[in-house]
Amino acid sequence: MNPEKIPPEKRAENQQWLFLFGAWLIAALSTLGSLFFSEVMELVPCVLCWYQRIFLFPLAIILFVGLFPLDKNAVRYALPLAIIGLLFTVYHCLLFYGLIPETMQPCSQGVSCSDDSMILFGFLPIPLLSLAAFSSIIFLLLKVRKA
Template identity: 45%
Template sequence: MELIRRNVLYLAWLVAVVATLGSLYFSEIRGFIPCELCWYQRILMYPLSVILGIAAFYDEHAIRKYVLPLSILGMLVSSFHYMEQKIPGFAAIKPCTKGVPCSGQYINWWGFVTIPFLALTAFTIITVLLLVFKKR
């Protein structure tokens, strides 16, 4: 546990970088066109890759107050997006108006893992790391 506590910023940064590279892989290599909610999730995740990287390099744990709002908001957007995909009738509440529908599922691994689920997982891991493993 002490190892995680000492490296919490690096671990959170690694999660943000993997999520960022994963989203770029899906859009730029696989050719999946992001929907409106995917763009919002990217807007919240991409800065975390930079902010957490700088914070980890300088061992600046005060960065939590800037990162947590982004990661918690990202969790909310990802949860909403995932519900649009998985709960019948939920997408009718706020349909995407242009481009790719937010209820579409480019991937559906094991019947539940979609791109918003992956984003939700990344935002949740970052949030938990920063809340649970505070530097003493």
């Protein structure tokens, strides 16, 4: 079918589906990555990582349910979760980089939020991965809303 013959409503719906699929893919890969770090690599999650997981894991389910058939209302449920998860992630990144004093760290037991075990491959902090995931998901969800 010639792309010029596709009605504008159908084209917008296709774009929305692709943006929602992208958000789901990021949420699903982030969830699997998080489980891989804790279960396979045996990295014990810190308190802030647990809070981020609380807001990340449901996103993979909500966004998947919103894909088939396309349900733009999924954005209504997913966006608040992603924004709250992003707030925890920003706080975690600020702690990790030492911009917030250690006295304000919620990690009193277990793994420290700014421990060296939070760095992958010697240069990639896990909180930064979480920041990228939540930011990308929010961006794509806003694109779904706009399209």
